[in-house]
Amino acid sequence: MAGGSIAIAAEEKAKEPSPTTAQTAKPTIAPAAPSIATPVSKNPAAPVAAAKPSSNSDQDMAEALVKKISKSSGDIVLRSSDLPPPYPDPKAQAKPEVKVEKKAEAKPKEPPKPEPIIIIVKEEPAPPPPPEIPWTYVDGPGGPKNWATLRKENQLCEVGKMQSPINIITDNTVKGNLSPIVFEYQPFLLSLLDNGRSVEVSGRANNNIVLNEKKYRLVAIHFHKPSEEAFNGERAEMSAHLVHEHYDGSKVIVAVLMGSSSRLFDGVPEKKWWNNATQDNPLFQIVLSHVPLVRNQVASPRNVAINPLQLLPEDRTYYTYMGSLTEPPCTEGVTWIIMKTPLLVTPQQIHSFGQIHNNNVRPLQPQGDRIVKEIR
Numbered sequence: 001m002a003g004g005s006i007a008i009a010a011e012e013k014a015k016e017p018s019p020t021t022a023q024t025a026k027p028t029i030a031p032a033a034p035s036i037a038t039p040v041s042k043n044p045a046a047p048v049a050a051a052k053p054s055s056n057s058d059q060d061m062a063e064a065l066v067k068k069i070s071k072s073s074g075d076i077v078l079r080s081s082d083l084p085p086p087y088p089d090p091k092a093q094a095k096p097e098v099k100v101e102k103k104a105e106a107k108p109k110e111p112p113k114p115e116p117i118i119i120i121v122k123e124e125p126a127p128p129p130p131p132e133i134p135w136t137y138v139d140g141p142g143g144p145k146n147w148a149t150l151r152k153e154n155q156l157c158e159v160g161k162m163q164s165p166i167n168i169i170t171d172n173t174v175k176g177n178l179s180p181i182v183f184e185y186q187p188f189l190l191s192l193l194d195n196g197r198s199v200e201v202s203g204r205a206n207n208n209i210v211l212n213e214k215k216y217r218l219v220a221i222h223f224h225k226p227s228e229e230a231f232n233g234e235r236a237e238m239s240a241h242l243v244h245e246h247y248d249g250s251k252v253i254v255a256v257l258m259g260s261s262s263r264l265f266d267g268v269p270e271k272k273w274w275n276n277a278t279q280d281n282p283l284f285q286i287v288l289s290h291v292p293l294v295r296n297q298v299a300s301p302r303n304v305a306i307n308p309l310q311l312l313p314e315d316r317t318y319y320t321y322m323g324s325l326t327e328p329p330c331t332e333g334v335t336w337i338i339m340k341t342p343l344l345v346t347p348q349q350i351h352s353f354g355q356i357h358n359n360n361v362r363p364l365q366p367q368g369d370r371i372v373k374e375i376r
């Protein structure tokens with residue numbers, strides 16, 4: 001029991017200042033030796049008290065003392081080595097001390113455990129990484145002109161030849177009849193967040209589009225004000241981007257222009273859709289109603305579902321061209337599908353979104369030698 005408690009005490013000591021325990025532990029041996037070697041002749045009581053030797057030991061010591069006296073003259077020092085073997089009774093008491101000592105010495109061997117501390121020390125240099133400037137739509141250090149310099153991965157933002165968005169000149173499009181897009185959409189539970197640049201709705205399984213016999217799942221929906229894409233030099237009041245991705249990583253983004261009045265966007269040919277915007281778009285209204293109060297915090301309101309089909313115009317004809325993501329890292333190889341017919345929303349809805357995000361658009365990019373197809 002006592003040994004156990006000593007061991008615990010030793011452990012506790014070892015846990016704390018391990019080096020200190022190692023140092024204080026050693027001296028405990030040293031005093032033991034001197035206590036035995038102390039001039040017994042002058043103060044016989046000391047060894048007795050320390051070792052509590054038996055009466056036999058007293059006799060042994062007396063005999064040794066006599067021998068010493070007979071052999072030498074001058075100072076008489078009686079060493080434990082002068083005593084016959086039986087005397088080292090003190091060993092009986094010294095042993096426990098040695099045991100404790102061994103334990104005390106054994107414990108310090110545990111300190112290797114603190115090695116993880118070294119790892120922590122290694123982690124300390126991690127914080128220093130240079131502060132990264134977040135990209136933004138506003139001119140400045142993180143603005144569109146500097147996107148490429150913010151990160152190595154953003155090079156295409158500057159040197160890419162197939163960047164988005166672009167200005168579509170409706171008279172210069174290549175008209176054709178191709179296979180239409182199949183929208184395999186169905187209602188799903190709403191989950192959205194305000195990422196500081198737009199309001200983004202998470203996609204859900206079993207919502208796909210099929211384009212040229214290739215299936216792309218709906219990854220996310222977000223909104224821009226005004227629209228990023230322009231027609232004949234003019235942007236719509238807003239646009240929705242429905243981002244789709246195939247398993248191989250290739251992306252198709254469906255852009256739907258949103259507006260409440262033809263006055264604000266004369267570039268769109270199908271003006272008939274722009275008159276008398278008196279009804280809220282139901283999906284957009286649900287999104288606006290559930291925008292989280294705090295940015296970068298996902299909200300998944302209970303039992304609130306949206307039907308992505310409500311973001312699509314009845315007329316599914318479109319323009320298409322090859323472009324890129326319109327935000328860093330500006331990855332190219334994105335197939336853009338821009339619905340020709342805008343989505344009708346109310347001025348109030350446009351205004352409400354503007355209270356959350358405004359001018360969250362990338363500047364127009366050169367079309368270069370790319371062609372824009374008009375599918376009807």
Ligand SMILES: [Zn+2]
Pocket residue numbers: 222223224241326
């Ligand atoms: Zn977008």
